[in-house]
Amino acid sequence: MDIQNILDKTLPGLGYELVDFELTAQGDLRVFIDKEGGITVEDCATVSNHLSRLFLVEDIDYKRLEISSPGLDRPLKKAADFIRFAGQQAKIKTRLPIDGQKNFIGRLEGFENDCVRIAFDGKTVDIEISNIDKARLRPEFNF
Numbered sequence: 001m002d003i004q005n006i007l008d009k010t011l012p013g014l015g016y017e018l019v020d021f022e023l024t025a026q027g028d029l030r031v032f033i034d035k036e037g038g039i040t041v042e043d044c045a046t047v048s049n050h051l052s053r054l055f056l057v058e059d060i061d062y063k064r065l066e067i068s069s070p071g072l073d074r075p076l077k078k079a080a081d082f083i084r085f086a087g088q089q090a091k092i093k094t095r096l097p098i099d100g101q102k103n104f105i106g107r108l109e110g111f112e113n114d115c116v117r118i119a120f121d122g123k124t125v126d127i128e129i130s131n132i133d134k135a136r137l138r139p140e141f142n143f
Contacts (some may be wrong), residue, residue, distance in 0.1 A: 003029070003084075004021070006055075006060070007056060007125050014047060015035055016039075017035060018032075019034050019070040019075060019077070020032045020044075020070065028062070028063060028065030029062040029064070029066070030066045031066070031067050032069065032070045033047055033069065033070075034069060038069065039068075042090075042094065044067040045117040047067045052065060060128060068084075072139040075134070075136050076136065077135075079114070082108060083111045085108055086109060086111070087108065089105070089106070089137065089138040090105070090106070090107075090108050090118065090136065090138055091103070091105045091136050092104045092105075092109055092127060092132055093132070093134045094131045098127060104120055105120060106119050106121070107110025107119045109124065113127050115127060115129065130131070
């Protein structure tokens with residue numbers, strides 16, 4: 001069983017959402033989790049303990065396991081992410097240019113027909129999710 005499958009099947013049962021994971025060349029396995037209300041240190045410890053045992057049983061090879069929240073600049077990967085965070089600021093980098101542009105910073109306006117709608121500089125553009133290379137929230141601070 002691969003890591004993605006294990007995480008997809010295990011984390012929701014523990015009450016967490018898999019945001020992303022990465023396995024570095026050095027063998028570090030980083031798992032980014034989230035839940036309603038945010039992630040605490042205790043959440044990270046709980047998931048780490050559970051996954052450590054599970055990965056031993058499933059014979060998943062890694063040197064060090066890190067569990068973390070996705071942070072304020074959370075990556076946006078799935079359609080559900082773009083729907084959930086509609087109305088918030090984001091930075092999107094596309095694989096292929098749209099009207100000569102590959103980098104977009106603006107407000108997410110929704111997701112429809114496999115496209116993310118983002119408003120920026122008085123314009124609105126629809127970006128096919130398959131054309132998104134990277135997307136992250138941009139934290140806003142109101143003082």
